Amino acid sequence: MKEFIYFAFKNTKFKIGLAILLFFLILAIIGPYVSHYKDPLEYVSMSNLPPSRENWLGTTTFGQDVFTQFVYGLRSTFFIGLFGGGLATIIGLLIGFIAGYKGGLLDDLLMMLTNILIVIPTLALLIIIAAYLPYRGIGIQSVIIGLTAWPWTARAVRAQTLSLRSREFVNLAKITALRPLKIVLEEIAPNMMSYVVMVFILQFAGAILAAVGLDFIGLGPTKGISLGLMLQYSTLWNAIQLGIWWWFIPPGLAITMIVSSLYFLNIGLDEIFNPRLREE
């Protein structure tokens, strides 16, 4: 652990990624408290005002405060990343562990399911599911994303479990009469911690992007606000053509930066965990 922290804070990619992510995270947490307005959808001012002291990031065509929308949108984005990405990670881990450790028929069946989900175009599936839901909140959106994003994780976890399963310490655990669940959770899983962390980060980024994609084509939450919805509304009301840059630049930039920071973190962690990449 000490070694991990030592290398983590020597790694520039990790530090940059962490700094950007923390910046947006803190903004999402404290933003709603410092903004002048409580409801991001409330009409509070004149329309299309540029940034000012009253409206820090200006207002929309409807006179809503862009800063308030932005910070609430950040919250939804982190929520979707955490829950959507988290759900995908957990399902992927579970299926990967079971398939890899148990093997045999169960493995064949689970991998068949996984491969079928991989070949179905995810976006098309998301559109169909989203279109059939009369009411869509951010929670439901995360669940839909989580339920469709796990197959790659499951495959990778299965491969890792297979290779760890053949190590002698697993055999030693078996002849110590440990239960299979205990072997998976206490012997195999801890050896994949670094991998699990990285998978989660990638799923986090993937979930954010998937949500933005859904929002943008109009299948986002029917209630509330998100960065993707901000982008959709701004293009819908010709913000780009009218030069209302304060409406679409903040959400667009934030999404780009959050996702990039996650990739930076991922690459950084890879270098930290993998001693061969560490030695430059």
Place this chain on the structure above:
Amino acid sequence: MIKAKDLTKVFNSGLLLSKNIITAVDEVNFEIGRGEILALVGESGSGKSTIGKMMLKLLKPSGGQILLEDKDIFSISNNKEFYSRVQGIFQDPYSSFNPIFKVNRIFKLVRQSFKKEISISEWNDRVEEVLKKVGLNAGDVLNKYIHQLSGGQLQRLLIARALLMDVEVLVADEITSMLDASTRVDVLEALLSLKEIGASILFVTHDLSQAYYISDKIVVLYKGSVVESGSIEKVFSNPMHPYTRMLLDSIPQLDRKWEEDRISVEDFDKSRAAWKEGLCKYIDRCSLADVNCMRPKLKLVEEDHYVACVKI
């Protein structure tokens, strides 16, 4: 104590249409008595590790039985009961420990699984005591991670684990092959101390010198079949099967040089020639064999000495 009866293991590989059947272990019989060490000797691919895995219930046999005091071990459904009597040590000491935990975890798990009734402090005293028996100092080794210890120390920790459990049967699968000569001896000695308290040990090895040093009985395997078995003194002083002789001939000795004109290499054409059911498996490398050497049965040649060769 423990007995293998017509033990057979067949591996199926390939898809449904192109079946590829490998008989890794072919009707092997042996018995290890209390306080006895039996050496299971053979080259890589002879099936010796597969036998070890089956004795530890890590693999299911395709045929035959393993009897622990006349009871089929696969009918013992209580794993705790079985593994408190039968234990194993594997070839690679580094891979036998989970790299993210300290090595004392193996002892903690043993207490949790088998000896819950013993208090932690008493358990720790016992651990210290058995470590002394295998020549280790508890303070030097217990609180360490694997990369801080040598292979010999790790392998002795595993023997200490078996000592601690008072096992009746120990499967030692090539436990010295990854160790340096200077520490190998300590591991062999630790194994002998286990034998002294009455354990039956299956010593799987490809090193005939070590087999002779430590064992009472020997089983020589070739491609899954027993070619020669019996008391170690008899097999070593009077090897009868051409394969056993070739093996003994190949040992690099410290006082006798190899006979250079007698090297045995696979005869490529013979081994690639179509495998005919019912022929002796050693036919491709045998100097005595002719084309119709049939699959021989083990037969008694003298007391406590069995050979499977039709030329004898």
Place this chain on the structure above:
Amino acid sequence: MVEIKGLKIYYKTLRGDAKALDDVTFTINDREILGIAGESGCGKSTLGNSLILLKPPMKYVSGEVRLNGERLPIDNTVEMRKYRYKKIYLIPQYAMDALNPTRKIGGIIKDLVGQHRVKYEEIEGRLHERLRMVKLPKDILNMYPFELSGGMKQRLVLVISTLLNPDLLIADEVTSALDVSSQKAVSLMFKEFRDREIVNSIIFITHDIAVLYQIADRIVIMYAGKVVEIGPTEEIMANPLHPYTKALIKSLPNAGIRHTKEKLEGIPGHPPNLINPPAGCRFRDRCPLADENCLEEPPLAEINKGQYVACWKVKDL
């Protein structure tokens, strides 16, 4: 003839340099098989690798290596390219598993000689002759590596490695992963290649002294990055002088010894940490004879003719 003088090779680590080879000096004579033995971590493999390809974290510190009087640029991996394979070659421990599994063996050989700007046609006759010598049929050139057994692969590697008749062949633990029968066959084939002057000299690195006794002319015993004893094979085996050599030979179970008749002895303790090795003799902590004299480093001195030992106590024996 290969002369190694005062060679120091360190490994860069986070906690400082590990002195894997510390002031190693010896020569390999023409038409000689020189065995190098020692426990894991004694520097024997580092020695072999450093003569071929000095890869980071290995670091050249000082010393020189001369091949027939010519200084080898072992600290310059680019310059070394001229010598590698043609004059001096290394068979690493897992060479037999490193053959490209997707190429036929003939193709692998064509690629290899091509990389060294040698026409395959020029060496084809020689290749066939050598395969006969190691008792492999010509047909294997049309086969894939996985179709061969371990012993066959190792014999093939011997042929491939010596196609250009190198002056020095370094074999690093080439028989360790083989079964006894293949071990014997492969070891004796190395000897035959030397006898037939296909290679001039061989460095045979192994942890198994019994194999060295079978084929080596002289043996170098290494301990913790230092040479502790050099001598003719028969002398080393019959009359080892350094306490470490003695203990090492005593710890080997020879066929024909049973625990009921004779107890083998291990060597208590461990080799020292090479990042910060103790001053003086490095075997000091494990040596039954050590005293305050051993705080100073013993030089490698000729005790009997051709037998060099680095130990202060050797005269008292």
